[in-house]
Amino acid sequence: MTTTLALVCVQNAGRSQIAYAFAERERAARGLADEIELVTGGTDPADHVHEEVVAAMREVGIDIADRTPREVTFAEIRSADYVITMGCSAEDVCPAGWAGENRDWDLEDPDGQTPEAVARIRDEIEARVADLFDELEAPR
Template sequence: MTSTPNRNEDGPGIAFVCVQNAGRSQMAAAFAEREREARGFEDLEVVTGGTDPADAVHGEVVDAMRDAGIDLRDRTPREITPEEIDGCAYVVTMGCSAEGVCPATWSGENRDWGLEDPHGKEPEAVREIRDEIESRVNALFDELEDARSAD
């Protein structure tokens, strides 16, 4: 039985990580924050970051998320630290492999979603990536709800 990931003394429950933290991981974190509120997971912490952060969230990502009712204009890509990842029950990478992202001491569950980078893509392609991320975040929260019900 899996327990619901909550913040512990080491860090957040779910981390969404990619290289630049300017596209996929930003979208995933925003959808996770929305689901956390909608499903009553107040204690669940969500963090996002990159291993080599960009200067800004990609414009095409901001536009696609605005179409979905989420404003990312105030978000800034940031570096994720090993300490943040170490306390997570889940680390979700976006298609950039866990090997270069997760520290050897991390003992949670890694999921690599293998998603295409939206940077430089046409709006329709970015929306497809966005919708796939939203679907996967929803499925992850379905799992969390199932685990909470089993507790």
């Protein structure tokens, strides 16, 4: 059985891009490519990933410079087992009748922040993603 994890934010240009990149890394490192499907997107996507986010991820060896924010669809959300929002309400994201679990990580927006602040946000997201994968892996 595949578990679908959606990492969602308004612009899909910062926090959700960081979370998606770390989730890709965790999924590969744990050998869960056949068991966990990842989706990322935003309700009102930006034109590009924030430069300070690209730089912060480069510092930890992850290149997201070529990524483009995208709109998440209700179909993607409806089919997700977990929808993780980054500090933006899920009210406009999760459709009526959706049976999955929603969690809001209530993270500060890295857009326009200092490199040190973005690094703190990045590191918090990395830890949360690892914890989530620990949780998803536990019943296996």
